[in-house]
């Protein structure tokens with residue numbers, strides 16, 4: 318019994334110390350409407366529901382974004398997600414970059430996005446077949462397919 322309590326105590330201390338390990342900043346930079354992506358309503362609804370937490374400056378931070386070790390994962394996903402694609406600053410991308418991102422979006426909805434660890438706790442973010450079609454249709458400018466990139 319005593320060793321069990323010591324074990325628990327040690328875990329609690331480790332958990333406590335983990336809270337002091339510095340991690341990514343948790344922030345929501347200001348949103349300028351003029352820079353935000355403009356897409357049809359039905360596309361926006363899906364982006365807001367399934368992508369905005371990691372790909373915009375309007376992240377709804379969950380409580381566990383303040384508790385290590387979950388905070389490490391959540392904050393990293395948001396920082397790296399924004400770096401890869403930020404719908405809040407879409408209009409700052411060049412036309413070439415936008416086209417490239419649209420191709421990546423087309424591909425990512427197949428199964429890569431939203432990230433599985435996110436879907437775990439956000440079941441409603443999962444894309445239905447119809448959602449994927451709506452996004453693909455937008456991302457391919459109505460064509461429904463994309464040319465593969467050959468470099």
Ligand code: HEC
Pocket residue numbers: 364367368369370371372393394395397398399401402418421422423425426429430431432435444
């Ligand atoms: C839990 C956070 C999270 C959510 C939610 C999320 N993403 Fe991502 N996304 C990321 C991260 C992190 C990366 C960067 C991956 C990397 O750099 O390897 C990324 C990268 C991307 C990329 C860049 C290319 C690629 O595939 O790496 C695209 C496109 C993308 N996401 C689209 C989306 C779309 C569309 C949605 C909504 C349907 C979405 N993501 C939802 C975290 C997320």
